[in-house]
Amino acid sequence: MIKVVILGAGNVATHFFKAFKKAENVEVIQVYNRSEASLEVFKSNTQTTSDLAKLKKADIFLVCVKDDAIEALISKLSHLDGIVAHSSGSVPLSTSAKRNAVFYPLQTFSKQTEVNFKEIPICIETSVAKDLPVLKQLAHSISEKVFEISSEQRKKLHLAAVFACNFSNYMYSIAEDLCNQNEVPFEVLSALIKETAQKATLHSPKSVQTGPAKRNDQATIKQHLAQLNNADYKEIYKLLTQSIIQQDGKKL
Amino acid sequence: MIKVVILGAGNVATHFFKAFKKAENVEVIQVYNRSEASLEVFKSNTQTTSDLAKLKKADIFLVCVKDDAIEALISKLSHLDGIVAHSSGSVPLSTSAKRNAVFYPLQTFSKQTEVNFKEIPICIETSVAKDLPVLKQLAHSISEKVFEISSEQRKKLHLAAVFACNFSNYMYSIAEDLCNQNEVPFEVLSALIKETAQKATLHSPKSVQTGPAKRNDQATIKQHLAQLNNADYKEIYKLLTQSIIQQDGKKL
Known part of the structure; x- marks a missing residue:
């Protein structure tokens, strides 16, 4: 079972949450968001927190916040032992966490539209070779199209x-x-x-x-x-x- | 029952033939082509001829030949009482037949690919107002998208x-x-x-x-x-x- 904590409560976070819920061998054990209000919708399905100090222990921390807030958030996660992956197409691989990664779904999301993740390519990247298998496994749990793509690519x-x-x-x-x-x-x-x-x-x-x-x-x-x-x-x-x-x- | 004669034996003619075969209230009573050889595939399903003098009496003569051959062919059909419709997007409405029309499917056809005509818009045009209903009926027999479009449009x-x-x-x-x-x-x-x-x-x-x-x-x-x-x-x-x-x- 891959334990995932999602950070963020916007479109991408919500779509990931729904997709992982249907996936086998994946459990979203917590959703973090800075503002408490946006967490309401998740509360009946998983634990939530607005306090970074209360993040649970997980295999992957999936950062789904706006591009210009990513680096500031990741820099506060340097103490975590899990993989810290952001989900942005245009932000380079961070160097702030212990185990930095990218987990980028190449699609435009809108809140209303239901998404068929199977067709959506997930582009993954990591600086820690041993983390690649679990990132791949997580990606394959929701999508049939998984690509290893470097920051430059x-x-x-x-x-x-x-x-x-x-x-x-x-x-x-x-x-x-x-x-x-x-x-x-x-x-x-x-x-x-x-x-x-x-x-x-x-x-x-x-x-x-x-x-x-x-x-x-x-x-x-x-x-x-x-x-x-x-x-x-x-x-x-x-x-x-x-x-x-x-x-x-x-x-x- | 709308009686149709198709003139031509290429991609467009073949796709029309197949579509009309499945349609109710439409019968392709004959296929004409200048060269006898290309008519072979139609022979088991309808009558064929390579002689313009032997065209049968029909409601609509559907001209499906190359753009630069259309006008020359229609000019030989001026004696016919039926509607003479060409199927090209870029050739204007002819003035050579008695009842000129356009019956233009807006799609690219290739010989191999099966075509779902229902989705393909048929653009129709006629200079004879009373011919519009039967052209519309013929178009609706194979497609859900029928548009009246002038030559200028x-x-x-x-x-x-x-x-x-x-x-x-x-x-x-x-x-x-x-x-x-x-x-x-x-x-x-x-x-x-x-x-x-x-x-x-x-x-x-x-x-x-x-x-x-x-x-x-x-x-x-x-x-x-x-x-x-x-x-x-x-x-x-x-x-x-x-x-x-x-x-x-x-x-x-």
């Missing part, structure tokens, strides 16, 4: 996620705007958007690239540019088209 | 799809490249990519935009730009970030 992953998620969403957003301008329901594009995402995750996105830029179809590209009257969108269309054409040129 | 939709699909796929492709460069499995991003697409189709993508640009988090933006050593990717990161920040500025 995690930084790059965060950058890659900006392209794959934030920027792709902005592309949807421009499409939505163009639909609205022309009284076409954006919903018409839903199936295609989901299919494109699905395809990209099954194959290499580079290998399934389609469209006028990919075909270097200059007639259509010109037509499209003439249709765009938003200066930003025009620039974006030009730059992405150029970049796709050039990439293909390099391949030859 | 279809042009804009095609442009919007370039952003929503071709360009979003290029964002995935850049993310994949960044992952490869840093020996992070691109698979780590799969769940997030699918969730982002899902979210955008459930809500307005503009309303669920996240990331450093959305937060105007200049420290992270600077860090990311410093990490990018591909000139194209750097330009794209800058332009999209700027555009997201500006859009938000306009809202204030």
Whole structure:
């Protein structure tokens, strides 16, 4: 049985708590939070405390507080014998605890939505080699996708996620705007958007690239540019088209 | 019973044929194709011909040939009494037949993949008002998503799809490249990519935009730009970030 103490009571903490509750061989023996009020929801299911001095003995202390509060909290946990793992994508592995680790679920969480953890990749990292097996075991207890990722890799992953998620969403957003301008329901594009995402995750996105830029179809590209009257969108269309054409040129 | 003749024997024709076969109140009474060889697969299920003079009498003649062959084929069908509908996203409504129409499924088809037509939007258009009901009925027989879209709107939709699909796929492709460069499995991003697409189709993508640009988090933006050593990717990161920040500025 892996004994876990969760520190924090926000979205990530709540989702972890629910997932571990269903997991075999894992027990959340305590939830800590600075403010007592947010602990209410946990009280019927486990012990709670707002006093760091009263943390129980556990195998893993899982820090689920805001990025800018992580290091300050971990620095107060240097006396603990268990693994101290934070759950952030952008904060490096700490050096303040005895046994520092990262246990980072790569997904956006909102309080309302139920989460299927099985599909969510857990990125783990530790500076203490002997801690790796238990971190892996904990990750596998809730997810089928477990990856060992270094702090340096995690930084790059965060950058890659900006392209794959934030920027792709902005592309949807421009499409939505163009639909609205022309009284076409954006919903018409839903199936295609989901299919494109699905395809990209099954194959290499580079290998399934389609469209006028990919075909270097200059007639259509010109037509499209003439249709765009938003200066930003025009620039974006030009730059992405150029970049796709050039990439293909390099391949030859 | 709506009687349909399909003209063409490629991907779109084949997928339509299979879908109509399962539909109630629709019968594909004939498949035409210029070359006899491609008709083989249809022969056990319906009548076939490679001779335009032998087309049967039908309610709808569904033209599923390549974009640049559509107009030439329709011009040979001007004697027909039925509706002549092409299935292309980028070709305008013809004026060559007596009763011209468009019956356009907005999805990419490949021969191997089974298609769930229910989810695929069918965009219909006709110059003959009295033909609209039967076109709608035919569309609803295979899909739950039927939209009346004019040729002008279809042009804009095609442009919007370039952003929503071709360009979003290029964002995935850049993310994949960044992952490869840093020996992070691109698979780590799969769940997030699918969730982002899902979210955008459930809500307005503009309303669920996240990331450093959305937060105007200049420290992270600077860090990311410093990490990018591909000139194209750097330009794209800058332009999209700027555009997201500006859009938000306009809202204030």
